[in-house]
Amino acid sequence: MKANYKIVFMLFTCIFLLIFFIADQRTTLKQRNRQNLKWSSDIIYDLENGRSTKGLVDYIRERYLQAPPTKRIGLHHTKIINIIRNQQSTFVDLLLKGKKNGIFIECGAADGLVSSKTIFFERERHWTGILMEVDPFLFKLLNKRNRNAYLINAAISLSNKSGPVIYEPRSTFAGMSLKDSRKQKRDIIEVQSFPFNKIVQATPFQRVNFLSIEQEQANVKALRSIDYTLVPIDVILVEYNYNRQTERKLDDIKKLLLDTHLYKFIGTLNKKEAIFARKDIIYKIPSGFRGFSA
Numbered sequence: 001m002k003a004n005y006k007i008v009f010m011l012f013t014c015i016f017l018l019i020f021f022i023a024d025q026r027t028t029l030k031q032r033n034r035q036n037l038k039w040s041s042d043i044i045y046d047l048e049n050g051r052s053t054k055g056l057v058d059y060i061r062e063r064y065l066q067a068p069p070t071k072r073i074g075l076h077h078t079k080i081i082n083i084i085r086n087q088q089s090t091f092v093d094l095l096l097k098g099k100k101n102g103i104f105i106e107c108g109a110a111d112g113l114v115s116s117k118t119i120f121f122e123r124e125r126h127w128t129g130i131l132m133e134v135d136p137f138l139f140k141l142l143n144k145r146n147r148n149a150y151l152i153n154a155a156i157s158l159s160n161k162s163g164p165v166i167y168e169p170r171s172t173f174a175g176m177s178l179k180d181s182r183k184q185k186r187d188i189i190e191v192q193s194f195p196f197n198k199i200v201q202a203t204p205f206q207r208v209n210f211l212s213i214e215q216e217q218a219n220v221k222a223l224r225s226i227d228y229t230l231v232p233i234d235v236i237l238v239e240y241n242y243n244r245q246t247e248r249k250l251d252d253i254k255k256l257l258l259d260t261h262l263y264k265f266i267g268t269l270n271k272k273e274a275i276f277a278r279k280d281i282i283y284k285i286p287s288g289f290r291g292f293s294a
Contacts, residue, residue, distance in 0.1 A: 056162060060194055061202040066143070066151040068128060087269060087291060089120035092210055092235055094286040095266070095277065103205050104129035104149075107156060108214025108239075111141035117212045117237065122148050129210075130203060132156070134191050135169050150203050155193040156213075158221040165193045196226045208233045215239040220252045228260050235283070236263070236276045250274055267294040 096102070102125060104118040109131035113119060121127035130150045133139045139153040155165055168188045200208070211233045213223070223238070236257065240250050250268075257263045257276050266275040266283075270291040277283050286292065 056194075057198055057201045060152075060198055064152050064154055064192070064194070065199070065202050068148050068150060069146045086115065086117065086120070088117045088212070088237060088273060091269060091275070091286060091289055091292065092117075092237065093120065093125070094289070095235060095275070095283050096209065097282075097284055098125065099209060100125045100127075102127045102129075102209035103207065104210045104212070105132070105200070105208050105233075106130070106212045107132045108212075109133045109142055109151075110135075110138050112145040112147050118149075118210070119147070121210065127209070129205070129208070130199065132199070134167055136189070136191070137169065152199060153191075154199070155191055156219075156222040157193040157195045157225055158219060159225050160195050162192070162194045162198070164190045167191045196222070197230050200231045205231070207231065210235045210237070212237045213239065215241055220249065220256060223253060223256055228257075228262055232278065234278050234281045238274045238276075239272060240274060241272050267292055 093099075102121060104121055104127050106116070106118045106129070109116065109118070110133060112131060112133075118127070118129065118131070122129075128148050130152065131142060131147060132152050132154065133142050134153070134155040136153060139151070142151060155167065157163070158165070166188055167190070208231060213236070238253055240253065253274060254265055258265060262278055262280075263276040264279050266277050266285060268274050271293070285294070
């Protein structure tokens, strides 16, 4: 009789422990789902209302932004030295009078080496910053460079909202075809976009000394979505590639930035890139610089 009581007691104990375990697992699962729902709700909320949400910044920081590597690559190879001394970085360096320990943002960083407008500042002036590249293939190359910067594979949002956008990958880069390298048909793809200011807020940077925006990202709508009072940007270089079709685009970019009453139009480089500087910084316009037009 006593043995039966022991068996029944042990049976009830096992059932109780099993129920407790299942309940605990369900609670944990609900917490995880609630956390995932939190991220989703924040993103949808931002998509629908365009409002500022701390959750979106956390989402960018945890899911998309890659922190600078702890192990640095040696940037002293002669080939790299020849590459980094390009016209744009040289002009901006002279404009900022050789500023050291600054912060850059390069929208359209490509592979992070060839035609990079920021690697000079990283190597010679000990800067860091953010490297943005929307093309997934080029971002993989960028990821191998071990640049001393935050990396993000995303586009600038055309509005104060986050969400997917349509992107047509490049067919060539630095004079070489990317069709064979990708080993796949170059169709239009969908990529993630975030508001510019949200990406910056996901980093420790309070001020940006140099912002470079390539032609693909230099959409007037994207530039208009940036809050230039939230994060001060000292110098902005916008690629526009002058021709009859883009002459008006340059006028639109100039009007947009000058209407903020924060910037002064410095000039253009080779009729391909427009340069702006904040009125409250001390800068020096290089005289007799080849390709520069005030």
